[in-house]
Amino acid sequence: MLKRSSVFRNFLISYIVILLIPCVGGYISYLTSISVTQSISIDNSLIQLEKSQELLEHRMAEVEGMTRQIAISQEVNMLMNDRHQVQDVYGLWKAMRNVLTFGQTNDFLQNYFIYLANYDLILTSGSTFRPEHYYEYFHYDDMSFDEWKTQVLLKTHRSEIKPLTAYTERGMGTSVITFMQSLPLDSFNDSSPASVVVMIDEKTITGLLSGLTKGFGGWVHIYDSQGNTLALQGSVPSYVDRLKDDPAFDANKTSQFYKDDLVITTRSDKNGWVYQAGIPRTTLMENANKIKRATFILTGGTMLIGLLVGLLLARRHSVPIQSMIGIIKEQFGRDELEKRNAYDFLSGNIANMIKTNKQLEGELTLQLPLVRDAFIKRLIAGEFESHDVIVAAAKQANISLDKESGYAGILCINGYSGMDSVEILNELSATRLLVKQALLEIAGPLPVSDLGSDKLVVLFFSHENREPGQDEEERITALMEELIQHLFQEYKVSIQAGFGEGFETLMDVSQSFEQAKQALEYAVFVNSKGMLWNHEARIENTTYYYPLDAEQRLASTIRAGEEEEAGKIIDSIFEQNIARRELSVEMKHQLVGEIKGTFLKLLDQKVFQESNMLETVKRRVIDIGPAEPLDSVQAEIKSITATLCGYIANKKKDSHAKLVQRMYQYTEEMYANPDLTLYRVAEYVERPEKYISQLFKEVTGVNYSDHLIKVRMEKAAELLKESNHTVDDIAAQVGYNSSHSFRRAFKRLIGVTPSVYRQTLDE
Numbered sequence: 113m114l115k116r117s118s119v120f121r122n123f124l125i126s127y128i129v130i131l132l133i134p135c136v137g138g139y140i141s142y143l144t145s146i147s148v149t150q151s152i153s154i155d156n157s158l159i160q161l162e163k164s165q166e167l168l169e170h171r172m173a174e175v176e177g178m179t180r181q182i183a184i185s186q187e188v189n190m191l192m193n194d195r196h197q198v199q200d201v202y203g204l205w206k207a208m209r210n211v212l213t214f215g216q217t218n219d220f221l222q223n224y225f226i227y228l229a230n231y232d233l234i235l236t237s238g239s240t241f242r243p244e245h246y247y248e249y250f251h252y253d254d255m256s257f258d259e260w261k262t263q264v265l266l267k268t269h270r271s272e273i274k275p276l277t278a279y280t281e282r283g284m285g286t287s288v289i290t291f292m293q294s295l296p297l298d299s300f301n302d303s304s305p306a307s308v309v310v311m312i313d314e315k316t317i318t319g320l321l322s323g324l325t326k327g328f329g330g331w332v333h334i335y336d337s338q339g340n341t342l343a344l345q346g347s348v349p350s351y352v353d354r355l356k357d358d359p360a361f362d363a364n365k366t367s368q369f370y371k372d373d374l375v376i377t378t379r380s381d382k383n384g385w386v387y388q389a390g391i392p393r394t395t396l397m398e399n400a401n402k403i404k405r406a407t408f409i410l411t412g413g414t415m416l417i418g419l420l421v422g423l424l425l426a427r428r429h430s431v432p433i434q435s436m437i438g439i440i441k442e443q444f445g446r447d448e449l450e451k452r453n454a455y456d457f458l459s460g461n462i463a464n465m466i467k468t469n470k471q472l473e474g475e476l477t478l479q480l481p482l483v484r485d486a487f488i489k490r491l492i493a494g495e496f497e498s499h500d501v502i503v504a505a506a507k508q509a510n511i512s513l514d515k516e517s518g519y520a521g522i523l524c525i526n527g528y529s530g531m532d533s534v535e536i537l538n539e540l541s542a543t544r545l546l547v548k549q550a551l552l553e554i555a556g557p558l559p560v561s562d563l564g565s566d567k568l569v570v571l572f573f574s575h576e577n578r579e580p581g582q583d584e585e586e587r588i589t590a591l592m593e594e595l596i597q598h599l600f601q602e603y604k605v606s607i608q609a610g611f612g613e614g615f616e617t618l619m620d621v622s623q624s625f626e627q628a629k630q631a632l633e634y635a636v637f638v639n640s641k642g643m644l645w646n647h648e649a650r651i652e653n654t655t656y657y658y659p660l661d662a663e664q665r666l667a668s669t670i671r672a673g674e675e676e677e678a679g680k681i682i683d684s685i686f687e688q689n690i691a692r693r694e695l696s697v698e699m700k701h702q703l704v705g706e707i708k709g710t711f712l713k714l715l716d717q718k719v720f721q722e723s724n725m726l727e728t729v730k731r732r733v734i735d736i737g738p739a740e741p742l743d744s745v746q747a748e749i750k751s752i753t754a755t756l757c758g759y760i761a762n763k764k765k766d767s768h769a770k771l772v773q774r775m776y777q778y779t780e781e782m783y784a785n786p787d788l789t790l791y792r793v794a795e796y797v798e799r800p801e802k803y804i805s806q807l808f809k810e811v812t813g814v815n816y817s818d819h820l821i822k823v824r825m826e827k828a829a830e831l832l833k834e835s836n837h838t839v840d841d842i843a844a845q846v847g848y849n850s851s852h853s854f855r856r857a858f859k860r861l862i863g864v865t866p867s868v869y870r871q872t873l874d875e
Contacts, residue, residue, distance in 0.1 A: 127422030135411060145403050154367055158376050161332075161389045164321045168334075169382055171220045171320075172291070176271055178221055179293040179308045185210070191228055192295060192305040208235055223281075223288075224310035226295075227265045229303065250311075253278035253285075268294045268304045275340035276314060287314040289342050318345035321389070330373070330391040337384035352388070369393065484509045488561035492520060492569055494622030494665040497672040502618045511559060513618065517580050518573035519588060520624035521611040521643075522632045523547060525566045540565045543605055550598055555591045569625065580614025585645065592643045608635050609643035619677050622661060623684055656695055656703040657688035663710050670753060671719060673760030678753050686746040701738035704745055708733050711752060723759055771797060772811045775804065783823050786847050790816050825861045828854070832870045839866045 182188055187207040194200055207226075225246070226235045234241040243265060247257045254277060255263070264274075274290035288311045294304035321332040321343075331346030344352065355361055355370065362368060363386070367376045373390040380387070487509040496502045506513045525543050528536060547568060548560055559571040572588050574580060592609050599605040610632025612624035627646040634640075634649035662685055669678040689695060689703060711733045720726055729752060736748055778796050782788045793816070794801040808816045824846040831842045843854035858866050 124422055127418070131415060131418040131422070135415065139411075149403060154374065154376075157374070157389065157391055158367060158378075161321075161376050161387055162378055165378055165380060165387045167320050168317065169380060171218060172383070174218050175220050175291050175310050175312070176293070178218075178224075179271075179291075179295075179310075180297065182226065182308055183293075183295050183297045188226065188295065188306065192230065194230060204231075204233070204235065204240060208237070208240070219316050220312050221310060222316075223313070224308065227307045227309065229266065229305050229307075249282050251280055253280060264290070264292060264309060265307060266303050268301060269307060270294065273336070273342075275336065276342050276344070279311065288312055289314070289317070314343050314345075317343040321345065329395050330389060332390075333388045335386055337386075342385065346390075355388075480510060484511055484559075485561045487511060488559050488569065488571070491571075491618070491621050492561075492625040494619075494661050495668075496619070497668050498674045498677055499617065499619055515573040516618055517614060517616050518571060519580065519584070519611050519614050520621055520628050521570050521572065521588075521592075521609055522563060522625075522628045523551075523568040523570060524608045524610075524632055524636070526606040526608060528566045537565055543603075544568060546603055546605065547595075547599065547607065550595055550602075554595050554598065569628075571621065574614075580616070584614065589643065589645075596642055608632065608641070610635055610646070610649075611643065612646045617680070619680060620684065622665065626659065626661070656699045656706075657693065658685060658703055658706050663706075667710060667714050670714060670756050671717070671760065673757045673764060675754055675757035675761075678757060679750055682746065682750055682753065686742060690742050700742065704736065704738040704740075704742075707745070707749060708736055711749070714756070719760070719763075720756070725755065725759065729755060768807055768811055771799070771804070772808060775808060775816070779820060779823055783820065783827060784845055784847050786849050788820065788847060821857055821861060824848070825858055828858060828866065829862065829869065832866055833873055842866070 185207070187203060187210055191200060191203050191207055194203070224236075225241075227233075227243070228235065232243065234243060234246045243261055244257060247260060251257070251260060269292035272292045274292065276287050276289050279286050279288040291310040291312065293308045295306040295308060296304075317334070318332065322345075329346075331351075332343070333341070333352045334343040335341050339356070341349070341352075355375070356363070358370075361370055361375070363377060365377065367374060369375070370390075372393050374393060376389045376391070378387045379385070487505050490496060490505070491502065496505065503513065525540065525547070528540055544562060551558065551560065551570065555572070558573075561569050563569045572584075572591075574584055575587060588611065592611075596607055596609070599607060610628045610630070612627030612629075612631065615621050615624040631644045631646040631649045635644040662681060666678060666681045666685075669681060685707075695703065712730065714720070715726060715730050715733070720729075723729075732748070732752055736745055774797050775793055778793055779788070782792070785792075790805055791801050794804050797804060799807075805816060808814075808819070812819065814822075828842050828846045831837060831845060832839075835842075837845070839855070840851045843851040846854070848854035848857075855865055858869070862869060864872070
């Protein structure tokens, strides 16, 4: 009893110490988190204000850029310089169509007009007005018509901004700031032939800053260098006026507390505008207060529960510990005396497995060069559907792919073109070996594969984790020049080399390989010696880029549900056609038609025929117009790709869940069979053993072998409770040939031996 009490005290003291250590650390962490949370909140608010400032300045720069585009517009200049008495109606219509559509991509440009002094006419995106008619619908509340015409329309402006002013738009009241620019841009007279006037609604400006006002419940104030208000949201004018006039407030500080607000101030270096945001102190400390409450509740609750659990575990572990040790010794000794030996069968089979495994390893070693060669050929052909498949295949081929980026190149042995006799082929085979050996000595071990009888393909991965760029190209160029010189001096072998652009991921290797082929073909065509990069070859771009292998890779990745890889292929195709080519209208139409055809063929395949979204997606593909900008086509194609890949991913999840359910059911039916293994389950579900093993672990989170043991032990526990069978009989009934193995598995999972478990139930 005394010994048990000592064990009990030791357990309890250990549990209390374990509880106190994280509590002390948690308290220190709590103090630190309060300070860090406040600092992070201030930094996040400043970052959000600076981002809003950057976005607003960018929009204003677009407004000014639009006026410059109008200034160089041929239609507008013709109208400005027209001195005829009769208005050029066609010219006005053409200007409205070509010029006044600039604002469609910027909400700051939704309301602007051009005033032509010689016509005394206002052009808008939808119509033309006489100034007096325009004034009836759109006017400043504090300006009469004459003042408006004199100060806005006729006066010369040089990128002037009129501060925030009350404004009436078709009878609706609002407030706007006004950007004014006279045309031409170099006007210096008191009056100019034309003016561009942009009215920017205050709501549009404050909408860019809504994250601070809505997310934090604060206010935002923007004013120019003269103190004129440009935008105000979440506060009243009297409050911000007091703030500016209060000597206790330092406008040069980035962040400071003023009354109950944290005021953040930034100043634009471009136009002198001042951006101020106020965040209530209560909102700022909201997360810190949550942490405080949660810390006290969790710490107190954890301590109380921990003490109760410690008492329970200390008693539970101290009372039976001596008896369990005796029982374990007794069980092991009895097993030895009974000499129930099921291991002769196992040892014989294990010996055979080891022997067979060694034979397989020997065969695989002999086949390894062929496996590596096949892997490289599949990689450059773009046959892999995902990055994970590439990694698995590379591991099988014993190829290290620690680096993801690099270059693909092709080496061609000169002087053997068109020769195919036995002697020539033997000589080429020997020459390829010489080239490989020289490449190994100069550049180190690299993935290399034969490409026909007189060519080799080689992959250079980026050195020291550097991205592809000028330095890497110079390094590879130096290595290739050394290789070419070495081969010629030592063996009189002349080679040419072509290299493609760098690949960022392993899925892009095939594209770099295709570029290397183009570079080599160009080098052979112009009889260029040495090596040639793809960007050095003057390859004609008279047609669009959409090779067959790119189409096939795109279709296969979509069928596999690999949205990310499919998106990269789409981006690569459009990058080739937008950035590297200037397509004619006909070529652009053909490209869009080819891409649409790819997706329509894809939708006709069986995998998508059962989908209820088939007709909707097909209509989206058909509705893509060949006259749309390629950027818009790219965005729509990627959106359609995301929809299709999402459908495939969901379908895979359903299929995986059904397969795992079949494995569950088969295990429940066959758990008593000693020969039940993952191999038998694989036969039943008609899938590869390795595949279902990985799938079962991904879906359930446990290995199948652990699940099988759990099922058998649960059945054994039921038999121990409800029957009088011996432990040996129960072991046989749940699929164990050895009662010793059964006892060890039961103890490992349940915590006690079968005998103790049954004894506990009886007591």
